[in-house]
Amino acid sequence: MSLKDKLSELRQRGLADIKDSSDLKDVNQVRVQLLGKKGPITEVLRGMRDLDAEERPKVGAFANEIRDDLANALAQRKEELEKAVLNAQLAKETIDVTLPGTPVAKGEPHVIQQIVDQIEDLFLGMGYQVLSGPEVEEDKYNFEMMNLPKNHPARDMQDTFYITKEILMRTQTSPMQARTLEKHDFSKGPLKMISPGVVYRRDTDDPTHSHQFHQVEGLVIDKHITMADLKGTLQVLAHELFGDKFDVRLRPSYFPFTEPSVEADITCFNCGGKGCKVCKNTGWIEVLGAGMVHPNVLKMAGVDPDVYGGFAFGVGPDRFAMLKYGVDDIRNFYLNDVRFLTQFTKKG
Ligand code: PHE
Numbered sequence: 329m330s331l332k333d334k335l336s337e338l339r340q341r342g343l344a345d346i347k348d349s350s351d352l353k354d355v356n357q358v359r360v361q362l363l364g365k366k367g368p369i370t371e372v373l374r375g376m377r378d379l380d381a382e383e384r385p386k387v388g389a390f391a392n393e394i395r396d397d398l399a400n401a402l403a404q405r406k407e408e409l410e411k412a413v414l415n416a417q418l419a420k421e422t423i424d425v426t427l428p429g430t431p432v433a434k435g436e437p438h439v440i441q442q443i444v445d446q447i448e449d450l451f452l453g454m455g456y457q458v459l460s461g462p463e464v465e466e467d468k469y470n471f472e473m474m475n476l477p478k479n480h481p482a483r484d485m486q487d488t489f490y491i492t493k494e495i496l497m498r499t500q501t502s503p504m505q506a507r508t509l510e511k512h513d514f515s516k517g518p519l520k521m522i523s524p525g526v527v528y529r530r531d532t533d534d535p536t537h538s539h540q541f542h543q544v545e546g547l548v549i550d551k552h553i554t555m556a557d558l559k560g561t562l563q564v565l566a567h568e569l570f571g572d573k574f575d576v577r578l579r580p581s582y583f584p585f586t587e588p589s590v591e592a593d594i595t596c597f598n599c600g601g602k603g604c605k606v607c608k609n610t611g612w613i614e615v616l617g618a619g620m621v622h623p624n625v626l627k628m629a630g631v632d633p634d635v636y637g638g639f640a641f642g643v644g645p646d647r648f649a650m651l652k653y654g655v656d657d658i659r660n661f662y663l664n665d666v667r668f669l670t671q672f673t674k675k676g
Pocket of ligand 1: 586617
């Protein structure tokens with residue numbers, strides 16, 4: 329077979345191999361086989377030295393032509409296959425933008441916060457300010473200005489976490505009474521505020537005690553405030569939280585910062601007032617402390633007790649939540665067990 333024929337046959341075989349190559353690896357292999365140093369074309373070209381001078385350039389040119397043809401065919405096949413790979417990948421990675429997204433877990437207010445929110449909404453509607461105060465508090469505001477000088481025996485009513493001799497974790501939200509009284513400008517109108525927040529006591533945690541719990545302080549000071557105003561306000565609060573059938577009664581009590589002091593009971597939610605185990609057969613359940621602000625508290629904050637006076641109360645949203653939902657262990661509110669907490673959300 330002449331060299332020329334050999335070359336023609338090589339081209340045919342080469343083009344067929346290129347056409348048959350089914351992936352990029354294949355194409356590369358065919359390229360090395362056909363055009364590589366040990367490939368048939370190189371071999372043919374090597375055989376050219378046996379040709380005579382006249383034939384050599386013709387065969388050489390033909391060989392080059394064939395090499396170019398094969399190289400072009402390889403490049404084309406390579407491009408085709410690359411395109412196919414890209415298309416397959418695009419088809420696989422198509423995103424259906426109409427599919428629903430991955431759901432993201434959404435939080436809900438804690439059950440205690442729900443009650444605090446409800447109380448805030450109610451009092452905002454009656455023209456009260458909502459204020460918050462520091463949880464790390466001065467002894468001066470937490471006790472002294474609340475008519476509890478150092479060594480006052482009633483300090484024992486509230487076991488205290490002291491940070492230094494003068495700084496403590498507030499045991500009640502009542503220091504906010506002193507803080508707001510001190511600042512209030514009575515020439516601009518009466519003082520009406522509530523102050524929700526967390527308070528701390530050195531109690532051992534048990535079903536009815538937590539070293540950390542919530543209070544909402546209330547304070548109203550003006551010229552002609554009476555205990556009837558206090559009772560009416562507490563009644564509105566009971567109706568809002570529990571329903572219109574719930575009544576409020578006041579019993580005499582003692583707090584150093586109110587005089588007279590009362591404890592407020594509401595109709596037993598369990599028996600409706602008939603008497604049962606929950607209310608120890610009294611028909612009533614104690615829910616908060618309150619009273620008429622002690623003249624000493626007003627005086628110490630720079631307010632004239634002969635002109636101004638009013639009432640204060642302190643309610644415990646934790647206790648409200650326990651009563652409302654029949655929760656018998658306060659610690660549940662602080663354990664952050666989602667199974668417990670979601671019972672009180674709209675979803676739960
Ligand atoms: N601070 C009192 C307590 O924690 C509650 C209270 C507030 C009582 C305001 C009277 C007036 O027990």
